[in-house]
Amino acid sequence: MTFTPNTANSWQIGYQAALNRVRSQLTHAPENFPIRLAKKTSNLFRDRAATQANGLDVSSFSSVFEVDPVNHTAEVGGMTTYEDLVAATLPYGLMPLCVPQLRTITLGGAVTGLGIESASFRNGTPHESVLEMDILTGTGDVITVSSHENDPHRDLFFTFPNSYGSLGYALRLKIELEPTKPFVHITHLRFESATALTVAIKELSASAIFNESPIHFLDGTVFSPTEQYLTVGTMVSALPAGKNTSDYTGMSIYYRSIQSLAEDYLTIHDYLWRWDTDWFWCSRAFGAQHRIVRSLWPKSRLRSDVYWKIIAINRKLKCAEKLDTLKRKPPREPIVQDIEIPVDRLPQFLDFFHSRIGIEPIWLCPLQQRDPGVRWPLYEFDPDRLYVNVGFWSTVPLTNGERPEQGVKNREIEHEVTKMDGRKSLYSTAFYNKDEFWSIYGGLDYEQIKKKYDPQGRFLGLYEKVVEQQ
Numbered sequence: 001m002t003f004t005p006n007t008a009n010s011w012q013i014g015y016q017a018a019l020n021r022v023r024s025q026l027t028h029a030p031e032n033f034p035i036r037l038a039k040k041t042s043n044l045f046r047d048r049a050a051t052q053a054n055g056l057d058v059s060s061f062s063s064v065f066e067v068d069p070v071n072h073t074a075e076v077g078g079m080t081t082y083e084d085l086v087a088a089t090l091p092y093g094l095m096p097l098c099v100p101q102l103r104t105i106t107l108g109g110a111v112t113g114l115g116i117e118s119a120s121f122r123n124g125t126p127h128e129s130v131l132e133m134d135i136l137t138g139t140g141d142v143i144t145v146s147s148h149e150n151d152p153h154r155d156l157f158f159t160f161p162n163s164y165g166s167l168g169y170a171l172r173l174k175i176e177l178e179p180t181k182p183f184v185h186i187t188h189l190r191f192e193s194a195t196a197l198t199v200a201i202k203e204l205s206a207s208a209i210f211n212e213s214p215i216h217f218l219d220g221t222v223f224s225p226t227e228q229y230l231t232v233g234t235m236v237s238a239l240p241a242g243k244n245t246s247d248y249t250g251m252s253i254y255y256r257s258i259q260s261l262a263e264d265y266l267t268i269h270d271y272l273w274r275w276d277t278d279w280f281w282c283s284r285a286f287g288a289q290h291r292i293v294r295s296l297w298p299k300s301r302l303r304s305d306v307y308w309k310i311i312a313i314n315r316k317l318k319c320a321e322k323l324d325t326l327k328r329k330p331p332r333e334p335i336v337q338d339i340e341i342p343v344d345r346l347p348q349f350l351d352f353f354h355s356r357i358g359i360e361p362i363w364l365c366p367l368q369q370r371d372p373g374v375r376w377p378l379y380e381f382d383p384d385r386l387y388v389n390v391g392f393w394s395t396v397p398l399t400n401g402e403r404p405e406q407g408v409k410n411r412e413i414e415h416e417v418t419k420m421d422g423r424k425s426l427y428s429t430a431f432y433n434k435d436e437f438w439s440i441y442g443g444l445d446y447e448q449i450k451k452k453y454d455p456q457g458r459f460l461g462l463y464e465k466v467v468e469q470q
């Protein structure tokens, strides 16, 4: 079923009917199998066990129900992709406060799994601009939760981020939007040391001003210990005379432009999806950055969800592993992670990373909690501190007979991040033991909320999902 945006709440009738259907699906699902979302896309890197599960059909919750251009809010189905969400809001000159880079990340997925992007230094992460949500709980109820102090379910509102669907599924979210301008002027600033880069991240994030213009977006790319960039973005209403926008959806590659251009202009649409075309730089693993291959690759297929499909086939057939064995190459450990550390630790973390892991490029994104007065128990930051997200997505060769499934390098990263008072995002593999995991990810709060909203354990627990990969 699809709902037509902006037809004076007409969506609510269809929405109520869809709620009844999904509640009934959950109530009638056999209790001996876990519940899962049956949806077409995913941006979860870890493998799921091939166990039998009850797949909930949530396709009725995958569109934008309403955009309110006066109050700058939107009512959105929980399984709506950011691609569709942005397409619905941009015509009003509005966008979500944090738009994750991959087109098929859904609003519900980003809220429960903590999305991040270059507006995060001023707007925090997607859950921080949610006004209210309808959540399907393990009891088959759909409850509306908000941060309002009289809301009896505000405990679930605050525990939901980083719960990865283990406390319930967000079916409708009312979110804040912010005004956009048609173009983004970007400037790439080069730094030859991580210390200089860190000083600049602190200054630019605190002032939110660059060359007397407001900074709307800030992220960074590290190509080597002596070649690292901060990209400052400012929304502008018009292009200066003689300037044109660049296009990185065809032969030109965005991340390469960072090294060769001091400044650039993109449409706001192309800015938001600048990383998706090449999945940051990861498309090179599929040959999509080779000039001849790229000239033959349909432009419409230069997208992260296409690369996901290639990865799925590779995982199934183990092509890369078999090729390595044939060539007598050592096995490789996948390291696909995002971590957050306090900004002052960045040089130390990058030193460790260059010497012990050696993946390049690396993505950086400063972030700060939007409202210092609230607490998000499953992913707690020091609300007064600036953090930096560090993203790295590749594989590394193993030595000494180590096997990828041992996660030797991933464990080393986990250890280092914890030592630096940081946090690791949970969309990929994790190796923590139970005690360590719960000491980092709000164990006491989680246990109480899990018992209250999913007393029969219809949804897999967070640890089982994330570490045991059930």
Ligand SMILES: Cc1cc2nc3c(=O)[nH]c(=O)nc-3n(C[C@H](O)[C@H](O)[C@H](O)COP(=O)(O)OP(=O)(O)OC[C@H]3O[C@@H](n4cnc5c(N)ncnc54)[C@H](O)[C@@H]3O)c2cc1C
Binding pocket: 037, 039, 041, 042, 043, 044, 045, 078, 079, 100, 101, 102, 104, 105, 106, 107, 108, 109, 110, 112, 113, 114, 115, 116, 117, 164, 165, 166, 168, 169, 170, 171, 336, 391, 393, 427, 428, 465
């Ligand atoms: C290589 C890679 C790079 C990434 N880079 C970024 C990045 O740059 N920026 C960024 O923001 N994120 C990034 N992510 C992480 C991504 O945002 C999270 O994995 C997010 O949870 C994916 O959302 P999805 O909608 O695709 O959900 P899925 O992948 O389908 O599901 C993720 C989890 O969320 C749960 N879930 C999904 N929808 C809901 C819902 N409506 N209610 C409750 N639970 C739900 C699922 O049960 C599952 O446990 C990256 C991930 C990968 C693998």
